[in-house]
């Protein structure tokens with residue numbers, strides 16, 4: 170044993186949308202505490218794979234999944250797994266920042282309100298959770314006097330950070346990010362990337378991106394997918410310098426869209 | 427290098443004949459559509475002015491607050507106003523909760539399967555059934571089969587059945603207008619469907635839901651055929667002028683719509699201004715309710731933004 174801990178271990182994962190197979194026998198191990206980039210051309214199944222990790226795909230009735238995914242050594246497709254508890258541990262951040270149309274404060278404590286008994290939610294606990302989470306994402310200074318304003322009125326970058334902050338009070342193991350910067354300008358993207366560095370080590374992050382430069386900058390490991398198959402999974406430097414698979418090389422050099 | 431087909435910079439972006447022609451048809455189209463839109467307003471104004479003017483001689487505070495006498499052709503309309511109030515209130519107290527809750531079920535919980543397809547079909551078809559048919563149904567179902575007799579309750583329930591599909595449809599629309607991204611945000615922190623609905627979906631669709639419900643008030647107040655068959659009398663003498671004139675479980679009542687119909691078509695010797703006065707009251711009720719719906723929606727809208 171090398172002592173490497175894996176947060177997510179997927180074995181032989183297949184997924185169908187109706188008759189269309191979007192994931193084909195994906196095997197992947199994602200290391201604890203690292204940032205793993207997920208790259209590949211449009212429609213190759215990045216979002217789909219990401220959404221398997223917190224089982225949000227199943228919201229559509231016509232999705233079938235086979236194989237297993239272990240998170241914290243528990244197969245999340247076991248029948249005794251509660252989706253509610255799973256999503257507490259595996260949070261997701263979307264392409265478009267989607268703060269809820271309530272106050273900044275309520276956004277941050279939303280998870281706690283949803284998961285904890287009302288009696289366990291003392292005002293002081295909530296206040297502390299808000300301060301901790303906002304500090305962690307670097308919003309506390311800017312927003313501490315505006316906690317009661319509507320979150321939907323913030324700048325996009327702040328909204329996206331808030332969406333990350335919203336996950337933190339639940340102490341997630343994994344944070345999934347689906348193109349978290351693509352709705353932001355360069356500055357905003359940079360800020361989110363820095364935030365990811367800040368969070369590294371405490372949380373395992375999986376980030377889908379179309380931006381090669383970004384994948385290179387932020388990720389420790391990289392996964393390349395093509396047409397629903399996992400083509401290559403390697404340390405980021407290795408993948409970008411000496412890709413093992415010629416298809417990976419072609420993609421990185423920009424030969425597919 | 428010069429461009430051969432380009433005569434001189436002076437005429438470069440000038441209007442050509444074709445452009446002028448386009449402008450002209452644009453203008454004509456705009457005027458035409460504008461006139462059509464205005465034509466919508468004119469009948470409304472004409473109706474209101476005509477009705478109010480004709481009804482003026484009978485209208486007075488007296489008229490509103492005293493009960494009808496002599497089979498309805500003398501006196502006021504207080505008991506009819508109260509009857510309408512009872513019927514509208516009871517019927518909405520039944521149809522609003524049922525309609526809103528079933529719409530929430532259909533929009534938020536139900537998966538696409540044969541059961542929901544049947545419910546959808548029923549809703550759509552029920553909305554298209556003429557009101558007189560609802561009246562017949564109410565007569566058979568509530569008055570006879572359920573043994574409620576001709577009563578305010580039967581009439582109200584009949585109207586509930588009639589408004590239910592519309593409330594379901596409008597509520598579903600209001601719910602569907604809440605962006606999916608909010609729901610996704612909720613699911614992704616592990617909120618159950620009910621938590622999502624209670625904390626996010628309902629607060630953000632309440633304006634639409636309420637508007638839909640309120641608009642049914644005016645519809646219920648205006649219906650004649652269904653209530654005539656199920657619990658509204660052409661004339662009913664009552665004592666007193668309070669709000670508690672009827673026992674809704676056993677009594678028949680009068681109602682504005684029915685009273686108007688009766689006075690306008692059946693009653694002899696009624697003053698010619700009487701039906702118009704009743705119509706004025708009915709119209710005011712309807713317009714008032716609609717205006718309050720619009721006001722409420724505007725108010726709730728102004729408080730939410732995303």
Ligand SMILES: Nc1ncnc2c1ncn2[C@@H]1O[C@H](COP(=O)(O)OP(=O)(O)OP(=O)(O)O)[C@@H](O)[C@H]1O
Pocket residue numbers: 186189191209210211212213214215216217218229
């Ligand atoms: N809800 C769905 N129903 C049916 N097919 C879907 C659905 N979502 C995705 N697909 C299909 O599955 C395949 C993978 O989609 P996915 O969204 O995972 O790709 P992606 O790699 O995230 O693409 P992009 O980079 O454009 O976001 C695509 O061919 C897509 O058409």
Ligand SMILES: [Mg+2]
Pocket residue numbers: 215216217347
């Ligand atoms: Mg995607």
